[in-house]
Amino acid sequence: MRSNVRTWARLSILCLLAVVLASLAPIKAAAEVTYGTFTKDSFGHQIITQPAYTPYKMIGTELTVPDSEDPSIQVPSPLQKPSDVFIDDKDNIYIADTGNNRIVKFNPEGEFLRYYQLEDNALNGPQGVFVTDNGDIFIADTGNKRVVRLSQEGELLNEYHRPESRNVPETLKFDPTKVVVDKRGYIYIVTMGGYYGMVQLDPDGEFKRFYGANAAPFSFMDAIKRAIYTREMYENETSKIPPSINNATIDHEGFIYTVTSGEGVSSQQIKKLNYQGENILAQYSKFGTAKQSFGEYNRFDARFVDGVSMQPQIIDVAVDQEGNFTVLDSYYTYLSQYDASGNLLFYWGGPSSAATSQLGLIKTPSAIEINSKGDLFVLDSQENMLQAYRLSEFGALVHHANRLTQQGRYVESEEPWEEVLRLNSEYLPAILGLARVAYKKEDYEKAAELFKRAGNAVGYSESFWQIRLQWFQKRFSIFANTVIIIAVLFFILRRLSRKWNVKRLWQQGMRGNRMALLDQLKQTLVIIRHPVDGFTALRYENKGSYLSAFILLAATSTALVATETTTSFAFNPVPPSSINIGSVLLPFFGVWFGFVVCNYLVSSIYHGEGRFKDVFVGSAYALVPFIIVGLPLAILSNIMTHAEGTIYDYLQNGMYIWLALMFIWMVQALHNYSVGETMLNIILSIFALMILAVLIFLIFGLTNELIVFIYEVYQEVVLR
The missing domain is CATH 1.25.40.10 (Tetratricopeptide repeat domain)
Structure with a gap:
């Protein structure tokens, strides 16, 4: 009996241990991934996700060659600063082993097959490799300033040097770094520093054109210079040249993807070009435009130089069978994957330990490629190896749904x-x-x-x-009947009002009950119709007061808050949780009151006639456009769509223009300025406002430092 009890007890313990181990298995599997995987919501907030890819292999760590003294002995010959990787339609892997001046071929499982080296005219620092569907190998032989074409057996088929054509400028430096070939046999060559675009050759090797060139940067300051500079002055400016293409690949549909990175490149680092060289990633889609800036990283890994966050430096892109493309960032060592329309799916990676090699983490990435199964391969030029990643169950599910x-x-x-x-x-x-x-x-x-x-x-x-x-x-019939009823009532009421002279009776009634505050508030109507006369009356006829100004400020506050909270999501796409009344009102009224103070001080020096009360009250009355247009527009937006977006933008921009004109008329009328004096006064007031903002920032900063210093001294005294 006791033996049965012991047996059952042991079985129970074993079952319990099995359950515990089974529950820990997924945790262990997840822990094997040495990096975090993330995505972003539409407001740019970072979201943690399950791993999309899991690393499973390192390739190229055990390469050997025959010993020079005894060919029967194999000696280690590791990769040296590899620059490029390519996977053909049979999933064979080719690596441009730049430091060893050779191309290394592996089978789909990552087992070594052979080297490609030219005996008579050896490769010199090859940085790019591409294999066509028929097996021809194109190599960007950078050191020899050529592109070579080999057969699968390693036989030299052709060489492509600097093209001879009157359409090729003398300044072109032909140092090929990458090469791709389309299904027609056209060759696209990326050259070092080639801001003209990729060199396109026809199947016979003749120059066709420059393909996919980037546009030269053109800033707002450049537009101002072009408008005001003479031709001689503008020609003396430093010439603006387009950023050069750094890398390229081609997908199964024949679209060519180019990679552009470098200082000042913050958008369209990845372009998906059609036959004509147009970037179709920038085209409009039914539910919004695709992403134009590529390369993501964990915000906690952000690096700053002189207080400025450094941007990712994209060096390569790989495209799978479904059109999803993954970009490789050499600065933060992150991989970011997007769907065929440029929408973010995942990003993962991060810095690797300097002391050891970690599966899944890259130290110095140089290239990325993908095979027919969707496995990713990332080349590490510092560790001299190729890391392989395969889709996780979660990643495969996302790809299936997205496909x-x-x-x-x-x-x-x-x-x-x-x-x-x-x-x-x-x-x-x-x-x-x-x-x-x-x-x-x-x-x-x-x-x-x-x-x-x-x-x-x-x-x-x-x-x-x-x-x-x-x-x-x-409800069309209801609307039609309502319109008819309103029209009939309007006609009847209009006839009755003429008969009984309702307007005169109302004016007589109001004349007896008129109050000073009501008159002051009605002054807004005068200002709307005749702004200069209306603001002049505020100064010389006491048509305004602090009380009426505060009422208008309260109404403006209500309009601002209502605009932020009531405007339709179609025109104000912000999460409700991010709306804070204080963050709406404090900056607005901080700027408004700062302008009042600065304008009064400037006008006191610059022969202005307005008192502080006049500037304060007049600036409050000048906010009327917010009340009259802003609040109704916010309510109206809830029955509008983007199809009426032009109307919405017209009314909103009209409100801001009207507001600016109100302040100009206010300054002119209160201080009795000419137009030129008014504009100068406003410019000086804005400049003074900027100085005031800097002073306030410095005062608060120094005050905070002083408080911290006093607290630390207090702590020292108490602890001792």
Whole structure:
């Protein structure tokens, strides 16, 4: 009996241990990934996700060559500063082993096959390799200033040197670093510092054109210089040259992706070019424009130089069978993956330990490639090896759902997107995918809710347009009858008002009950119709007071808060949690009151006639456009979509122009200035306001330092 009890006890303990180990298995698997994986929501907030890729292999660490003295003995011959990697349609791997002047070929499992080296005219620092569908190997032989074409057996088939053509400028330096070939046999060569674009050769090796050149930078200051400088002065300026293309690849559909990085390049680092060289990633899509700035990193890894956050330096891009592309950043050593439209899916990586090699972390990345199974391969030029990553279960699920969405099979994508959202409730592509599903199924209420949750103002507007259309169609007869009734009532009331002279009776009644405050508030109507006369009356006829000014300031505060909280998400796509009344009112009224003080001080020196009370009250009355236009526009936006965005922008910009004119008229009338004196006074007031802001910043900063110093002294005294 006791033996049975012991047996059952042992079995129970073993079962319990099995359950515990099974529950710990996923944690262990996740712990094997030495880096974090992230994505972002539509407001740019970093979101942690499950690993999308897991590292599983290091390739190229055990290369050997025959010993020079005894060929029967193999001696180690590791990679030396490898620059490029390419995977052909059979998943064979080719590495440009720059330091050893050779190309190394591996099979799909990462096992060494052979070296490619030219005996008669040896390679010299090759930095790029490309293999066509028929097996021809193109090598960017940088040191020899040529591109060579080899057969699979290593036989030299052709050489391409600097093209001889009258269309090739003398300043072109032909130092090939990368090469790609399209299905027609056209050759695209990336040259070192080649700001003309890639050199395109036809299948016979003749120069065709420069392809995919970037535009020269042109800033706002350049536009001002061009407008005011003479031709001689502008020609003496430092010439602006386009940033050069650093790398290129080609996908299975024939689109060429170019990589541009360097100082001042903050957008369109990745371009997806069609046959004509147009960047189709910049084109408009139904639910918004695609991302134009690429390269992500963990915000806690951010590096600063002179207080400025350093930007990622993208050096390569790889495209899979579905059009998803992954970019490689050499500065933060992060990999960022986007779908075919440029929408972010994941980013992962981070700095590696300087002392040891870690599976999955790269020290000095130099190239990236992807095979037909979707496995990623990243070349490390410092560790002299190739790291391999494969899709995780979560990453494969996201790719499957996103593939269905990209193909327009929205209904089929619903189930996998719901599973993704179950695993990660904040994953943005899943929310957007389900929003598209709801839109396709004509569930526009749910679509609008999901688009709003995803922060997609364009998708929300499209959904709301459909909701508004359906709502109006159901109630069209009611609207038609209401319009007729209103027209009849208006006609009747107009006839009665003429008969009884209602306007005269109302004016007589008001004359007996008129109050000073009401007159002061009604002065806003005078200012709207006749601004200069209205502001002059504030100064010389006491048509305004501090009380009326504070009432208008309170009304402006209400309008500002209501505008921020009431404006439709289609025109104000900010998360509700980020709206703070203090953050709305304090900056606005801080600038407003600062302008009042500075304008009064400047006008006191610059022969102005206005008193401080006049400037204070007049500046409050000048805020009337916010009340008259801002609040109604915010309410009106809730029945508008992006289709009426032009109307919304016209009214909003008109309000700001009107506001600026009100302040100009106010300064002119209160201080009795000419137009020129008015503009000079406003410029000086704005300059004084900037100085005041700097002084306040310094005072607060020094005060904080003083408080910290006093507290530290106090701590020293107390502790001793």
